[in-house]
Amino acid sequence: MNRISLTIISSLENSRLVGLCAREIACRTFNNEALAEIELATVEAVNNCIEHACAESDKHQITIEFLLSEDRLSIELIDQGKAIEPEWLDNLNANFDCDDIDLENLSEGGRGLKIVKSCMDEVSYQNGNEYNRWLLIKYTGADKN
Amino acid sequence: MKFDERQELEAIVVKPLENRLDSYVADEFKVHMKNIVQEGHLQIVLDLSDIDFVDSSGLGAIIATMIALRPQGQLTICNAKDSVVALFRLTRMDRVIPMKSDVHEALQTMCSK
Numbered sequence: 001m002n003r004i005s006l007t008i009i010s011s012l013e014n015s016r017l018v019g020l021c022a023r024e025i026a027c028r029t030f031n032n033e034a035l036a037e038i039e040l041a042t043v044e045a046v047n048n049c050i051e052h053a054c055a056e057s058d059k060h061q062i063t064i065e066f067l068l069s070e071d072r073l074s075i076e077l078i079d080q081g082k083a084i085e086p087e088w089l090d091n092l093n094a095n096f097d098c099d100d101i102d103l104e105n106l107s108e109g110g111r112g113l114k115i116v117k118s119c120m121d122e123v124s125y126q127n128g129n130e131y132n133r134w135l136l137i138k139y140t141g142a143d144k145n
Numbered sequence: 146m147k148f149d150e151r152q153e154l155e156a157i158v159v160k161p162l163e164n165r166l167d168s169y170v171a172d173e174f175k176v177h178m179k180n181i182v183q184e185g186h187l188q189i190v191l192d193l194s195d196i197d198f199v200d201s202s203g204l205g206a207i208i209a210t211m212i213a214l215r216p217q218g219q220l221t222i223c224n225a226k227d228s229v230v231a232l233f234r235l236t237r238m239d240r241v242i243p244m245k246s247d248v249h250e251a252l253q254t255m256c257s258k
Contacts, residue, residue, distance in 0.1 A: 036228040108205035
């Protein structure tokens, strides 16, 4: 079992570093397709913390804990920023529309959490004791479908 | 963020000279692309051959370019790597923004319209 913990300041420049770190930690366990999903989900989750919980201020800290075991990679993100709005969590249960793309009202944003959910096997969020905790899990041999 | 740009037929081919189009550079990319549109370029081929990674912010900046080109203009992407294509498919944006295998095919499609 490998456990690695990183603490970054809440700057968007750092989200790419965390994503690359996730890919390196997972590289001997997952195939290329899964590695791309892990990197993307990690970057999106960190971006979400920076943009929403930390309100794009670089004065917050975010701790990211990677735990690689035989059956899974767990990635936990912990920050002390603002709690996520409940309606944002609806994105975790939403899918990308297959048939109803509204070209006239196509939005530039709002896809981050849906991407996290689509790329990982399990995603959960908890808020309590002034901390936000995101837990992302990717199983090594599991078919997420 | 650096770009390579050249005029080909009626289109301008824009190639970001970076390997990531993510939240850190998305705003800069969006401003640059909007400037190109405001200069009067309405047919844009976005060559992503150097890009290994796009996140939702980068995708949003590409969508912003497509929106800025409406209603007369058109954006076509080419040379996207597998991981980038996967993001477009996941988010269904491959149904909204044409994706071609190379610059030649992108130009053929755009200039035949």
